[in-house]
Amino acid sequence: MAEKEAKARIKINKLLEDAGWRFFDTDKGKATIKLESSIKMDDLGEDFENSKNGFIDFLLVDENQNPVLVLEAKKESLNPLVGKEQARNYAKSQKVKFVILSNGTLHYLWNIETGNPEQIQVFPTLESIKQYYEFNPDPNKLVSEEVNADYVVLTQLPNYKQIPEFQDEQKKKDLIFNLNLRFLRYYQVEAIQAVQKAVSEGKKRFLLEMATGTGKTLTSAAIIKLFYRTGNARRVLFLVDRLELEEQARKDFTNYLKNDLTTVVYKEKRNDWRKAEIVVTTIQSLMVNNKYKKLFSPTDFDLIISDESHRLLGGGNSRALFEYFLGYKLGLTATPKDYLKHLDTENIEDPRELERRMLLDTYTTFGCESGIPTYRYTLVDGAKDGYLRQPIVVDARTDVTTKLLSEQGYGVMVTVATSEQEDVLEEVKYKQNHFERKFFSDETNRVFCKTFIENGLKDPITGEFGKSLVFAVSQNHAAKLAQLLNEYAHQYFPGKYQSDFAVQVTSNVQNSQQMTVDYSNDKLLGFSNFAKGNEVLESYKTSKARVCVTVGMMTTGWDCPNILNLALMRPIFSPTEFIQIKGRGTRVHTFEHKFKNELGEQETISIDKQTFKLFDFFATCEYFEEKYQYDQVLKLPKNFEQGDDFPIVDDNTLKPKRDGYEYKENDKIATWNEQQVDxxxxxxxxxxxxxxxxxxxxxxxxxxxxxxxxxxxxxxxxxxxxxxxxxxxxxxxxxxxxxxIDRKIGWRELLELIYFGNQIKGKDDLLSDEFEKFISTNNVADINDLQGLRYFFYAYITDPSVREIIDQQDFTELYHNPTFNVEDFNRVPDEMKSKLPYYVKTYVPLNKFLSA
Known part of the structure; x- marks a missing residue:
């Protein structure tokens, strides 16, 4: 492959300029980059080949010409860490404590007084380095800080112990509820103490594995306070993976910590986010065109928290963003790695394989390669302690789904050719993953909905159908199910609903995010009038809509404790997704209604949620070897009437639906318009x-x-x-x-270009970006020939013939390959010959590099 890459000096010059450092005096101020007086930049060569030993020291200064940073720049063939002691000595002579070591491709920032060089992707700005000088963390203070159950409450209401109501056990509960005071549970204190212990051992990365509903956000708030209060963090970045979770996190942190810390959502405070101590943002909003590199310096945040880290860090792009920032890293996950027991890791066809990779990468990212997180609190622990609820699993399979789930699948005979003598038949077999994609059955959907409504748990206050979530295959499937549920609601609860019993909440529905908030707040489509006419119960506040039908929304990070029914009307192959969906029902809740009796006295009806029902129509629990005892298994009628969507194997006149619609009438052209293009x-x-x-x-x-x-x-x-x-x-x-553009593009890229000005990158720029992500998330410090590694990376992505040769290990073919030959392959370190292809297949979207 031809060497087109810019050399080290040109790259380093650009990195300096991009970070705002100046080689010459301008109208913005004096030059902030200095060389030794006898050295001229143009004499060094493009790769510092004319400099002594192949490297040169830059001195970076502030606006008053005071030294703040030493940059030791090396030619590309030298490891940046080589000769770092010389850089240390030079930094000491200039009385600065920060050093950048770079060869144009790999870069490290080093605080010579406190730690080891840490890899960075861009150079820090002058402003960020000045702030870093003022920051003097002391891990010992963090380790010795006392954390008790009232650690967050002491921020919410410092004098809470002096309030008279708190001394009265009768009124204490109401006070805590009304003021939303959040005392830590014992396991949350243990999680925080586990982080303290890890810090005492010199670790900077932590992973908390805590079941859905156990208060990961509250635990995070306490950890943020711990880092900030002890002077070990000036500012915290909290990363979420969905827009609706931004505002939820902001509200939670504001409620918990507003007396000490300010929390903002980045997109709402783009120009003054630096005034806040906690910045919340979706990871997706920062990844477009590597926007985070322009918006932030690597030193802007001292604690980075990844919520639902198994989802956030499941790709090379997001991993690169996460690794971009220096400082402590905290990951939160609800998905236990043990959940993937008995996994056939040799069988790449196993649908759980990708999930396994993602989870293993998450544990590795946080230094937990052994699979043991910093702290673990499981669903079983929560259920035993009474903090979570286990479900009643309803395993309900129809005749059709039973066949779809079988090894043989649902077989349909199809006529593939016809002659005068005979028809040629071929059997098409459908499995559960084809449901509502290639295999359609309105009757099966009808049975699902009827079974669900007849057997779902009821609201214990009014007896109305309990608030529920239904998970569909697709947006079209969601629309069908919502319609069917509304039809049955009209039949079973006449006069109570006006096609507002069930509502579709998917990404293509406008205001769908607000719908999720309204449902959580018991006011989706207004308030229920189910108990209208009952003087005691008609003022009970609960949502008019009883069922939300969704696909991928409302699965993670969304809280609605009074959910009583979950229905899986689609197969699920991701254990992470399954455990998140199940977690929507595990939260404890007290159904409560206050009213005045006939004497005008206030009374309260209070009933605790004991369980929830999980309707499993596709044997998902069995698929994941679920340990729960099935408290109820419904046997559905086997002889329900077959509709047109049930092809009979021996009836060759029926064809399987492939596109979801079978048109049976004649067709013709209705209008004709012919126009000559001028x-x-x-x-x-x-x-x-x-x-x-x-x-x-x-x-x-x-x-x-x-x-x-x-x-x-x-x-x-x-x-x-x-x-x-x-x-x-x-x-x-x-x-x-x-x-x-020299590659295929998508509609999203076009919209982001038009509305956000995000330029659509060509193939070469994308390759360069992906290689940067690769080396930022993999240890390449000991690799001397990065250029050779880059050639391998580019060739493997862009040339299918190279990919096939490498994947099949048919290396003799490299002797004849014009793109990437044996000599090129020999330049690649042995470890990278397998590690790089694995990374590309796991993290790099190859479709982006398809030629147009």
Whole structure:
């Protein structure tokens, strides 16, 4: 492969300039980069080949020309850590404590007074280094800090012990509830103490494995207070993976810590986030075009917390972002690694294999390669302690799902060819993962919904159907199920609902995020009037909508403790997803209703949630070898009437539905319009994107969605409204050519270009970005020939023939390969010959590099 990469000096110069350092005096101020007086930059060579020993020391100064940082720059073939003692001596002579070691590709920031060099992806700014000088953490203070159950309450209400109501046991409970005081449970204190112990052992990474509903956010708040109070963190970054979780985290941290710390959502405070001590953001909002490198310096945060870390850090992009920042790293996960017991790690076809990789990477990221987290509190622990509820699992399988779940699958005979003599038949076999994708059955969906409504738990106050979540295969499937549930509600509860018993909550539904909030707050589609006419119960506040039908939303980080029923009307193959879904029902809750009796005295009905039902229509619990005892197994009627969606194996006249719809009537052309394209229309090849941009910018619906951050919904709507529709006939291929992009692009990239100005990168730039992520998340400190490693990385991604040779280990073919030959392969360290392909297959989206 031809060497087109910029050399070390050019790269380092650009890194310095990107971070705001100046080689010359400008109108912004004096130069902040100095060389020895006898050295001229242009004489050094592009790779410092003309410098003595192949490296040079830069002295970086502040606006008053005071030294603040030493940069030791080496040629690319030298490891940046080589000769670091010389850099230390030079730094000491200049009375600075920070050193950057770089060869243009690998970079380290080193505080010579307190620790070891830490890998960075960009150079720090002057402002961030100045703040770092003022920051003098003391781990010993953190380790010795006393943490008790009232650690957070002492921030919420410092004098709580002096309040008279708190001395009265009768009134104490009401006081705690009304003021939302959050005392730590014993296991939360133990988790914090485990972090303290890890710090005492010199560790900077921690992983808390705590079951859904056990208060990971409250535990995080206490840890944030611990780091801030002891002077070991100036600012904290809290990363979430969904937009709706940003605001929820902000509210929680504000409630817990507002008397000491300010919490902001980054997108709402883009210009003054530095005034806050806690910054909350989605990881996705920072990853577009590596935006985080422009917005933040590696030293801006001293504690980075990854909520639901098994999801957040499951890809190379997010891992690179996470590793970008220096400081302590805390991961939170509800998914136990032990959940993947008996996994066939040799069988790549096992649908749990990718999940296993993701979990193992999560544990490795936080220094827990052995699979033992810093602290663990399981669902079983929570249930034993009374903090969580276990479900009643309802294993309900229909005739159809039983066949889909079988090894043989559901077989359908299809006519594939016809002649005068005979028909040629072929059997098509469907499995559970084909349900509502290739195999459709309205009757099965009807049985699911009928069974669910007839057997679901009821609200213990009014007897109304309990608040529930139903998980569907797709958005179309969700729409079908919501309609069926509303039809049955009309039948079973006449006059109580007006097609508002069940509501679809998926990303393509406008305001779906607000729907999740309203459902949690018991006011989705208004308040229930189920008990209307009952003087005691009609004022009971609960949501009018009783069932939310969703696909991927409401699975993680969303709290609604009064959920009584969960229904899996789709198969699930991800243990992480399954345990998160199940966690929506495990939280404890007290159903409570206050009312005045006939004497005008206030009374309270209070009933604790004892359990919840998990309707399992696809043997998901069995699939994951669930340990729960099935308290109830419903046997569904076997002889229900078959509909058109039930092909009979020996009836060759019925064809399996492949696209979800079987049209049986005649068809014809209804209208005809023929128009000659004149010469001006040929300008489309040059002006096509501008036309599209003008159209999209004036689309109020898309504008509102993008401004609200609903990028996924906007993407779906843009594709629906504009993909190859008459008049303009916009499509991705024409738009790509108009933009002169040398790879396939997506609708989301186009919207982010138009609304956010995020440039769509070409193939070369993407490759460079992906390689940076690779070396930032893998230890390459001992590799001398990074250029050779880069060639291997590029070739493996872009050339299918190279991938096939490497994957099949048919290395003799490299002798004839024009892209990547034997000599190139021999430059790659042995460890990387297997590690790099594994990384690419796991983390790099190869479809991005497909040629147009």
């Amino acid at each position: 010469f001006t229309g040929m300008k489309v090849d040059r002006m096509f994107f501008q036309q599209f941009e003008e159209k999209v910018k004036t689309d109020e619906e898309l504008k509102q969605l993008m401004e609200a951050g609903d990028v996924e919904v906007a993407t779906a709507r843009a594709k629906e409204k504009y993909d190859n529709k008459p008049e303009e006939y916009f499509d991705l291929e024409k738009l790509r050519r108009s933009l002169k």
